[in-house]
Amino acid sequence: MTALSFSYLNLRRNPFGELTVAERTAGAIVDCDAALRHLALPRSVVQVIGEKGFGKTTHLLALATHFANNAYVHLPEGQRPAIPQLGEPLLIDEAQRLTRRQRWQTFRTDRKLILGTHQNFENALRRAGRPILTVAANQFTDELRVHTLLNARVQAARRADGQIPAITISTASKLFAQFGSDIRSMEHAMYDTFQQLRNIQDV
């Protein structure tokens, strides 16, 4: 007889599997205050900079929840999707892939922008007369934040009241030492750990 998924851990699923956009947004732990204050200015731009796996997309999605009329676009490598003409602020994930023409057009509009990017556009945006705030995606990432983020993922997969596995600060420290700010790689490592887990215990 098939049992319910991960019920032996009082969870609904492996907490470190891929999430839907809605799940990722709901579970994001991001300090948005400074960015939101900055976005109150006309023509303002917030750019979230960071390497792969640092949490740029999570930052963008967390900011998006504060704006009912936002427009979000992710630019996959090698593709040129159209930039949405409606919605504000305009969120562009992987903005370093904007073509020169798209960049010129987007930076010169009056729409507020939130960019997730590997490349720093500060100079170009200043030339376009935009007030800009640069946020490093990993600016607050340390052992404690890793500990909080990973345990929040486990909590989000909770099945019922009662005990669930917990990630210890020692594990969080080890992961931070091994992967630095690369949260995605930590999640992949924890996926394997939870796949092996058979009892509710500290990890």
Next chain:
Amino acid sequence: MSKCDLQIKFDREDRTYAGGETVTGRVYIRINNSMKSNGVTLTHQWRTHGRGNVSGGTKETVELEDARSYSPGEELEFSFSLRSPTYPVTYHGTMLNVDHYVSVEVNVPWAFDPKAEEDYVLVPGEPPAHFVGSRNEIIALTPAAGQSSTPPNIILAILSMMFSLAFFLLIKGPSRFCKNVLAGRLGEVKLSTPHVVVAPGEQWTARIQFQPRKRFRINSIGVTLLGEESATSGSGTKTTTHTHKIWEQKLVVRSNDILTAGELVSEEFTFVLPTTAAFSLDLMDNTIQWRATVRIDMPLFPDWSQAQHIQIVPESFLRNLTDGPPMTSPDNTASFLGTPHTSLAPVCASESLESDEEEESSESATQKMLSDFLQLVATMNAAPRHGNARGHLVSNAADQIFEAAILIDRVTSSMGASVKYPGYEYGKTVTGTIDGTDQAIQVNTLESQNNGIDDLRRGDIWQTQLTLIDWDSLYNRINARQIDENAG
């Protein structure tokens, strides 16, 4: 405290339903604060979770209540009744999982919508309505997809075409050359598989046939059955595919041998498929694939190999399928020439000199065992072709010893393949029909009898004592083993 508490309870304690059954339960809502709602909706959907991007089926939504206002302390109860899908069934693997969910949501204007979700277990039941056809070819079993995080687009398709062209030029060119070289040595290699749509626990057989053009040595002729989960995360060129082997089984039917030019090589591989819940699944970013790869391994020469995809489906899904035609008989005329001769191992061939009376008694016992067997075969043929009736008849007679006369079709080496009994592992496998009937039979013979069995030719009548092992529903065939007359 949230505006309301939501709870979903299924009518069945174990939350287990078969495909096509009605899933029933109740939704309980307790209002904590006064609130207005735009309605209460119940949603039914399957989704994947695990390493790959989330795929999901079409959401089926039911309105439980219209817009209204609620007062604190109010308690509401709704019953629900939903028809479960037939596919995909619940699966909990390593890289991917499939689960079925019922969720309830109270639509509160301008506020966070209170929501509850519960999963249930869907086990195989009715076959999907569109799952019809023949067991000889893979049948598309793609469930209606609702969401996926990575929709394809035209640029990706163009890139994929360009990649395919480059792949063809760089890989296929040398591969074509390799194929020609192999054909020059092996001739045309025919791989025949009677069925590719199969159920767990079923016996699956493939046959390879070729007539070498040259004399050469082989390391082995074998087959590998592989079941694999595959989950893809990310999108565009940032995709990562994670794979996990569910099952790997290797079977070698011939090793360290020399093949002679012009002599027909005909080998049969028989697997008992694992009793697994990992049914074949083909979603955009999440798949479970089964394939058998037959390989001829030759020293200092490229290997010949061919993969055959197998679609493993729940047994109940086979109900609406037509059986494939039986595997064509091998053209063994080249290697099995000669006039048919009679039994090489006469039954109860007692070498001792016994009295006429004892001989008569022995002969009559033999006749009785022969007639018992023919009677069993007649009963089996009268039983329905589908279902378990024939299997049960064989199981019930498993302890008895029968006398059988078999019209030989072919003899192959067992090579340890799926033979559980000591003394038989490296014996022979004799395939044919019970003399005077159309009933197919396969007999595992004793290793100690190899010399005698090797002399059997196609068309010979071979008489032996045997006991039944099981019924092979795939080939409509009795599996039996020769009795060790010297034992005990």
